[in-house]
Amino acid sequence: MRLRSIAVIAYGLLSVGFSASSYANLKDDIIHRGTLKCGVSSDKMGFSYINDQGKWSGMDVDYCRAVAAAVLGDPEKVEYITTTSKNRFTSLASGEIDILSRSTTWTVSRDAKLGADFTTVWFYDGQGFMTRKSLGIKSAAELNGATFCLSPGTTSEHNLADYFSARGLTYRSVVFEKTEELYAAYQKGRCDALTNDITGLAARRTLFKDPNKHVILPEVISKEPLGPYVKQGDDEWRDIVTMVGNALIEAEELNVTQQNAAKLAKSSPKSVVKRLLGTEGSLGTDLGLKQDWALKAIQATGNYGEIFARHVGVNSPLKFERGANALYTNGGLMYSPPFR
Structure with missing residues (x-):
């Protein structure tokens, strides 16, 4: 009888182990929760800024909106959490935020020591x-x-x-x-x-x-390559956040805009456009998302060029030139890995 009890306990411990190993990843947690928790600053005009009416705007804010659209199907399902230079990585490590989108520089030591993974260069600065x-x-x-x-x-x-x-x-x-x-x-x-x-x-x-x-x-x-970070250890979530940014960059190169994305998803003769927008291939399911994940993101924010122009470029008070943030085809550094 005692041996049987030990066996039952051992089986229970193994079951717990298997359960823990199959515990929902962050993407699944976000879907279950219904909101994306985005760590931002609140006072950087053009990047992450909240006005007197409580409305958030900026390039870093739009990155989170695009991720929410890709994962949850709705760019408004974002909870913005203000972080400081001092507590931003602690907030990420503790799970208080799902993504740190706060014009944060990509450095070797941060990737190596802070339990965080960089995703996409969203803005080249100095x-x-x-x-x-x-x-x-x-x-x-x-x-x-x-x-x-x-x-x-x-x-x-x-x-x-x-x-x-x-x-x-x-x-x-x-x-x-x-x-x-x-x-x-x-x-x-x-x-x-x-x-x-x-x-x-x-x-x-x-x-x-x-x-x-x-x-x-x-x-x-x-050199200040800026972009979002995620918590280390969840490869699927890192891939998703990385590829959302890349999808918006790729969309600009392919002339896919907020206005024409839905039409091109149905009628574009180009396979690369169809793969990006989910009407050909399996890139969405490969990432653990729906096939129209990139389409949803582009419809939410526009492509990278539209985001840049709206918040910091020609259509904004800042009037920054594209410079290094132009597409590589226009002398800049911006390009996406192939969508295939």
Whole structure:
């Protein structure tokens, strides 16, 4: 009898083991929950920004909307959770958010040490400097001895240290955990300069009381490939988030737009378009999604070019040029792996 009891217990433990190993992955959890939890900032105009009416907008916001459309069939099923530079990776690791879409730089150490996986380069940027015009500073070399307002644990903090040390320059720092506090301190004169991704500086400057009193210096001191991260260990979820971004880039190259996507899904003579939009092949089911996942994403946000133009490009107050963020066919760095 005792042996039988031991056998039953052992069988039960094995059953628990099998149950745990087959526990629903994050995609299935999101579908069961009915919402995607997206970690963003709340104050980066053009990327992730919430206005006075509580409406979210920006390139990083649209990435989450596209993922929600692909996985849940509805771009509005997103819960936006504001994160800081300091807590963003902790929020991802703890499961508080499903995706970190917060203009975060892809680095080796982050991939290797933080339990996070980078997905798609969503914006190529570089770090620069902003200061007040009244100081008369024309280049970074003239910032020797200046005081910088900084956020802890950012690539900006480390790049600044490397840049100044290599040139024998010195600086003082005032550290703020929250971005809004950092920029408020700068505007009150608590520091002489800011350093961040150039797009971030330009976006923030638009919110200043008098943007024309501040200048972005010409130096670009780093490479900043920005994009979403997911928690390490779920290959299917990483593939989904990665390929949603790539689908929007591929759509621009194929001239598939928010307006014509549904029509092309039915009538395009091109196999590559049909594969992208799910009317040929099995890319959707290969990813664990419905066949029209990319079609849903494109209908929700438009292709990459449309997203860029709307939030940071020609149709936005920022008026950024495409530059490195143009398609490779137009001299930029943007292209998707083949959809086949």
